[in-house]
Amino acid sequence: MTHTTAPATGVDITKAISDGAATFAVLLDSGFMDECVNHLNTHFVLPHMSKLANERLPTHQRNLTDARTRIGTLLEHGFALALQRALDTRGITEYRISHVVNNRYPDLYIRDASSTVAIRMEVKALELISEEKSANFDALVRDINPQQDLLCVLLWEWAEADYDAARVDAPLVRRGFAFEAYPIAKARDLGWLAQRDPGQVKGIDFSGPVVGNTESLKKEEHNMGKLMRILDDAAPLSEDLARYPSVREYRAFRSTTISEGLAHNATAMLKGLGIVIEQPDDFVHSATAIQTVASGSLFDGSKHVIVATGGRLTLRSIRAYAAELNALESPKATVLIFTDKFNWSIYDYDGRVLTLEDKGRKAPSALRCLRSLLGL
Numbered sequence: 001m002t003h004t005t006a007p008a009t010g011v012d013i014t015k016a017i018s019d020g021a022a023t024f025a026v027l028l029d030s031g032f033m034d035e036c037v038n039h040l041n042t043h044f045v046l047p048h049m050s051k052l053a054n055e056r057l058p059t060h061q062r063n064l065t066d067a068r069t070r071i072g073t074l075l076e077h078g079f080a081l082a083l084q085r086a087l088d089t090r091g092i093t094e095y096r097i098s099h100v101v102n103n104r105y106p107d108l109y110i111r112d113a114s115s116t117v118a119i120r121m122e123v124k125a126l127e128l129i130s131e132e133k134s135a136n137f138d139a140l141v142r143d144i145n146p147q148q149d150l151l152c153v154l155l156w157e158w159a160e161a162d163y164d165a166a167r168v169d170a171p172l173v174r175r176g177f178a179f180e181a182y183p184i185a186k187a188r189d190l191g192w193l194a195q196r197d198p199g200q201v202k203g204i205d206f207s208g209p210v211v212g213n214t215e216s217l218k219k220e221e222h223n224m225g226k227l228m229r230i231l232d233d234a235a236p237l238s239e240d241l242a243r244y245p246s247v248r249e250y251r252a253f254r255s256t257t258i259s260e261g262l263a264h265n266a267t268a269m270l271k272g273l274g275i276v277i278e279q280p281d282d283f284v285h286s287a288t289a290i291q292t293v294a295s296g297s298l299f300d301g302s303k304h305v306i307v308a309t310g311g312r313l314t315l316r317s318i319r320a321y322a323a324e325l326n327a328l329e330s331p332k333a334t335v336l337i338f339t340d341k342f343n344w345s346i347y348d349y350d351g352r353v354l355t356l357e358d359k360g361r362k363a364p365s366a367l368r369c370l371r372s373l374l375g376l
Contacts, residue, residue: 010090028178036082044078050168072125105139128157138225149181183244266293266307287311290321304333
């Protein structure tokens with residue numbers, strides 16, 4: 001990744017740290033985060049986290065989740081080293097990066113010369129292509145310091161790279177993000193409380209979120225803080241929360257991350273089928289409409305395939321998408337439509353209407369069905 005702004009100076013960094021979370025988040029977004037991510041990839045991920053192509057990753061979901069957790073922990077450590085290196089190269093000795101050694105919120109501190117904590121950072125790592133980006137930001141609002149706390153997200157994906165004399169696979173960080181933690185946590189809680197089924201009771205007490213009914217309550221099962229569920233389009237916001245820059249930036253981060261992940265998976269699937277891909281440059285996932293992610297034809301030109309995404313698939317949205325294909329004069333095609341949770345439906349498009357062929361969950365089953373329908 002290349003810098004789009006000049007690196008911050010030592011004076012900028014020391015002042016930003018002393019001013020608190022809001023100012024330090026702005027500095028990170030001004031190019032300082034990019035610098036740290038570049039160093040993390042070049043000097044930590046490639047030499048210390050890469051593998052050969054024949055060193056296969058686990059495929060069972062539980063083991064795959066364990067691998068992602070391990071990668072996340074290592075990236076957090078590498079990010080801490082990159083932050084420390086950025087301070088050292090500027091001759092900043094007033095502050096140092098410190099790990100929180102017990103397994104609780106947050107992950108990192110920036111301490112001053114007397115070891116007093118100036119900034120606290122919770123670091124989350126998200127794999128771009130994971131079907132359910134399950135990293136949780138579940139810290140209780142009562143445990144968050146509005147003046148000191150940041151939520152940092154490292155978005156990564158496996159990529160091929162040359163290192164020394166070998167071609168390796170490495171979990172390279174595509175981009176880093178930084179947000180004030182307090183407004184994100186408040187928005188998370190308000191959005192979660194507002195979304196409940198009829199007769200369901202939700203609440204947040206001193207020990208955390210609880211769910212149930214009027215007869216009994218139990219602890220919420222760690223789904224409230226999933227990063228891709230915070231600040232969705234339906235999340236209600238008070239005027240004071242809506243004014244926070246981090247809230248606007250988090251919504252943009254969420255949209256970009258979901259869109260890029262869906263686009264990556266769609267193109268990888270079509271390439272795996274031997275399809276020559278056409279991909280729109282302006283794809284942005286929508287929760288309310290179906291959008292084409294990628295399309296193309298088999299190498300012999302015999303069959304056309306379209307991959308699209310949408311939120312909840314309804315008869316109305318399916319008809320609207322068929323009308324869009326009609327207006328674009330799309331050829332007859334097999335159409336695969338994913339939701340952002342990777343539930344899928346496959347339709348036959350005859351040049352006029354979409355007719356359901358099959359549906360299911362998870363990308364591998366979609367790929368098997370698509371192969372069968374295409375006779376591959």
